[in-house]
Amino acid sequence: MSLDDFRHEAFDVLASTNAECLARARAGDHGLLWITAGRQTGGRGRRGRPWVSEPGNLYASLLLIDPAPVGDLPSLPLAIALAVHDAVRAVLPIDAPPLEVKWPNDVLIGRRKISGILLEGEPLADGRRALVIGIGINITAKPGETPYPVAALSDFGVSISPEELFARLFAAMAEVLELWNRGQGVGAVTARWRSVACGIGEKITVNLPDRSISGYFSGIDDKGMLMLDQGHSGILPIAAGDVFFEQIGPRDE
Numbered sequence: 016m017s018l019d020d021f022r023h024e025a026f027d028v029l030a031s032t033n034a035e036c037l038a039r040a041r042a043g044d045h046g047l048l049w050i051t052a053g054r055q056t057g058g059r060g061r062r063g064r065p066w067v068s069e070p071g072n073l074y075a076s077l078l079l080i081d082p083a084p085v086g087d088l089p090s091l092p093l094a095i096a097l098a099v100h101d102a103v104r105a106v107l108p109i110d111a112p113p114l115e116v117k118w119p120n121d122v123l124i125g126r127r128k129i130s131g132i133l134l135e136g137e138p139l140a141d142g143r144r145a146l147v148i149g150i151g152i153n154i155t156a157k158p159g160e161t162p163y164p165v166a167a168l169s170d171f172g173v174s175i176s177p178e179e180l181f182a183r184l185f186a187a188m189a190e191v192l193e194l195w196n197r198g199q200g201v202g203a204v205t206a207r208w209r210s211v212a213c214g215i216g217e218k219i220t221v222n223l224p225d226r227s228i229s230g231y232f233s234g235i236d237d238k239g240m241l242m243l244d245q246g247h248s249g250i251l252p253i254a255a256g257d258v259f260f261e262q263i264g265p266r267d268e
């Protein structure tokens with residue numbers, strides 16, 4: 016997969032770049048299509064939350080069609096986080112706080128979230144499956160009330176346009192998707208993910224749709240599942256959930 020395999024369409028305003036990608040898929044698009052918008056009027060976040068989308072930040076979605084067998088998809092969010100991490104690392108001053116990834120795909124600077132990633136999938140009428148990777152990166156604006164600390168790149172002295180940051184994301188994503196190799200490269204992806212992981216060994220709480228569980232974050236397994244060490248109860252692999260760190264480090268103060 017090379018850079019030339021990807022297309023890009025840029026809009027000033029859209030309801031949601033994810034929604035636009037899904038509409039293109041329903042209309043027969045064959046995928047590897049990036050859609051970006053200067054702002055969104057109906058930006059979508061995880062768990063049905065809105066994603067406030069003021070001008071100045073990056074709003075981008077990539078449409079994939081039949082990206083991998085379903086069983087190989089769980090490692091894709093980790094690969095996407097690596098692409099965002101690479102794009103941000105290239106523009107962040109070297110004296111900035113640590114740039115890390117919180118499982119599975121939140122990119123943090125100094126433990127504050129600077130990006131959101133929303134994957135949305137849909138079976139198409141012709142039997143294919145659409146998967147949309149939606150990425151928002153806070154460049155100048157950050158949401159007000161969130162259950163986790165947030166930051167924007169400008170907090171760390173970064174001055175960059177959404178277009179320039181997108182160019183870096185476009186290249187980084189092509190490289191990472193090649194490494195991921197339709198899920199066959201899961202070993203390389205998990206190895207690279209571990210090298211930028213935030214909070215391994217720390218006490219965490221994982222919010223699942225129906226309950227919260229606590230334990231120690233002992234890393235990820237070879238498929239990219241979070242391994243929660245629950246002491247006497249053993250290690251519980253977790254496929255999806257929101258992670259919260261319980262021990263606040265000095266970097267957060």
Ligand code: BTN
Nearest residue numbers: 031058059060061131132149151
């Ligand atoms: C999250 O809640 O952390 C995920 C937020 C994802 C936001 C991005 S912005 C571009 C794309 N279009 C959307 O409507 N949402 C995603």
